[in-house]
Amino acid sequence: MATRLIRPDLVTSSDGPFLAAAELTQNEARTMSSHSHARGQLMGALSGLVSVGLDKQQWVVPATHAIWIPPHCVHSVRSYGPFSGWSVFIAEPHCARLPREARAIRTTPLLREAVRRAASWPGIELDQTQTRIAEVIVDELAASQAQSLGLPSPEDPRLVRITDALVSDLSDHRRLEQWAAWAGLAPRTLSRRFVTETGMTFAQWRQRARLLRALELVAEGVAVTTIALELGYDNVSAFIDMFRRALGTTPGRYLANEIPFTAPARPPAE
Known part of the structure; x- marks a missing residue:
């Protein structure tokens, strides 16, 4: 089990400082089963990729992004290969003006620098x-x-059958x-x-699924x-064009533009 970088009470209770943060790094993929926190959590990536399963959705957090997980939301975490990033835990009373639903955000230089400072505090x-x-972190x-x-994820069993089949072969x-x-329902339905x-x-869902899988594979260093x-593209150019339209950059530049990060050589906080 991973050693915590932050005291358990700063995750499971609103007592103490209203905000606590930790930087993290890991060299191998890691999976954490479903759990929750009394505090809200902002989990950010600086290099590599992490995905979060939450509320019947799979959220992918690539470099330069973060995901907000409100207090008491059950979630699971999986990283893909080497990963560096950070976590911020915010006491529940201070989450009142924060999003009530989970969301992915693009981090700003101001947010990242503020988190870096907060990660050095003694708790x-x-x-x-x-x-x-x-x-500033809360405001950002x-x-x-x-x-x-x-x-x-849909709930209709017929739609679930389709999405499961798609994810297994994009x-x-x-x-x-x-x-x-194939699923036994009318196209209009x-x-x-x-x-x-x-x-x-349907087309948007399939493209999103392909994009998120692409991010996972890019993070793993796949050609x-x-x-x-x-992912079923007829040629590399078509795939690169999809990637560029979705994220504003090519796969190669996406990796090159990851934020330089030097974190302690120890397991991540969660």
């Missing part, structure tokens, strides 16, 4: 300077815009009409229920050509 009551820095989170890095090119026939239950069209073929 006792904050002085005036520390309080101002902690409030409160003002953040949600990023599209979650993949919601290169499957069957059209909506073919999937509807499939189209309508997909939007109702996931907030996305771009291999990724494109695994």
Whole structure:
């Protein structure tokens, strides 16, 4: 079991300083089963990739992003290969003006520097300077815009059958009409229920699933050509174009633009 970098009471209770933070690094993939915290958690990535399972969704947190997990939300965590990042835990009373739902956000330089400062604090009551820095972190989170890095799961068993099959083989090119026939429902019903239950069209859901899987494979160092073929793209250029339109950069530049980070050589906090 991983050694905690932060005292358990600063995760499980609102007592003590209203904000506590820790930096982390790991050299191998890691999985944590479902759990929850009394405090809200902001989990950020600086290099590598981590995914969070929460509320029937799978959230991917690539470098330069973070995910906000409100207090008491049950979630699981999985990292892919070497990973560096940080976690911030915010006492529940101070979460009142923060998002009530989980969300992925793009981190700002100000937020990352404030967290870096907070990660050096000893875990006792904050002085005036520390309080101002902690409030900057809360303000940055409160003002953040949600990023599209979650993949919601439907509840209709017929739709679940389709999404499970898609996730197991994202290169499957069957059209909506073919999937509807395979699952035993009308195409119009499939189209309508997909939007109702996931907030996305069938095509949008499949593209999001491919993007999130691409991020996992890029983080694991898989060759771009291999990724494109695994995801069902006819050529590498088509895959790179999808990646660029979704994230504003190519897979190669995405990795190159990860934020330089030097963390203690010890297990991550969670």
